[in-house]
Amino acid sequence: MKEVFPYKLYLVISEEGCAGRDFLQVAEQAILGGVDIVQLREKKASNSKFREIAFRLQEVLVKTDTPLIINDNLEVAQHVGAYGIHVGNNDVTPSQIRAVWKDCKSIGYSIEYLAQMKSKEVAASDCLAVSPVFKTPTKIDTITEWGLEGVSQIRRETNKPLIAIGNMNSDNVFEVVKAGADCIAVVSAICAAKDPAMAAFTLRNQIEKAL
Numbered sequence: 573m574k575e576v577f578p579y580k581l582y583l584v585i586s587e588e589g590c591a592g593r594d595f596l597q598v599a600e601q602a603i604l605g606g607v608d609i610v611q612l613r614e615k616k617a618s619n620s621k622f623r624e625i626a627f628r629l630q631e632v633l634v635k636t637d638t639p640l641i642i643n644d645n646l647e648v649a650q651h652v653g654a655y656g657i658h659v660g661n662n663d664v665t666p667s668q669i670r671a672v673w674k675d676c677k678s679i680g681y682s683i684e685y686l687a688q689m690k691s692k693e694v695a696a697s698d699c700l701a702v703s704p705v706f707k708t709p710t711k712i713d714t715i716t717e718w719g720l721e722g723v724s725q726i727r728r729e730t731n732k733p734l735i736a737i738g739n740m741n742s743d744n745v746f747e748v749v750k751a752g753a754d755c756i757a758v759v760s761a762i763c764a765a766k767d768p769a770m771a772a773f774t775l776r777n778q779i780e781k782a783l
């Protein structure tokens with residue numbers, strides 16, 4: 573059976589986060605470098621704008637068969653026929669998504685505190701994000717800074733694919749994978765890099781070395 577989440581390097585992108593560069597080109601370059609899944613995270617866009625950006629990104633991703641994940645917005649995710657969705661504790665829940673979106677291939681769910689691990693929402697998810705591993709200016713409304721010990725602790729509690737996010741960079745991904753992460757998700761390490769393809773290539777190499 574095909575694994576639902578075999579991905580290793582996950583780009584989380586927004587149009588605004590690419591600092592004036594064309595976000596579609598950043599995504600294309602990142603994929604050339606080794607990104608194998610992309611999430612569109614538009615925290616401020618209206619539904620219609622979010623949908624429009626998602627369609628444009630989807631057009632680029634289909635060329636390389638790269639899956640598109642939509643952050644938070646179930647309506648947009650279904651409308652564009654995304655591969656899946658990522659949600660956290662303030663969003664529509666994984667079990668609600670499962671109930672209404674029958675052909676959703678991947679529901680990702682953020683783990684912010686340990687008690688979540690026993691919840692029905694974890695059971696309803698396909699993959700879990702250790703969120704954040706390290707504090708990051710990209711997202712400041714976070715609860716637990718998990719650190720390497722937190723990644724290992726969550727690893728011991730589940731066999732589901734674990735995505736590490738939060739200040740991931742080429743200096744720390746090796747040890748984060750060694751601690752138990754299956755996949756590394758990044759915003760700034762690629763979106764703010766001078767050369768997104770090279771940045772992705774370097775991250776991917778570190779991940780492969782640790783596996």
Ligand SMILES: Cc1ncc(COP(=O)(O)OP(=O)(O)O)c(N)n1
Binds near residue numbers: 611661
């Ligand atoms: C891969 C991945 N992991 C974690 C998050 C954070 O989701 P959430 O806690 O819902 O916070 P917002 O991103 O919605 O601000 C994510 N988006 N992607």
Ligand SMILES: Cc1ncsc1CCOP(=O)(O)O
Binds near residue numbers: 703
């Ligand atoms: C979306 C999100 N969720 C937890 S941390 C984070 C932001 C990660 O951004 P960066 O890779 O720039 O630290």
Ligand SMILES: [Mg+2]
Binds near residue numbers: 643644659660662
């Ligand atoms: Mg969310």
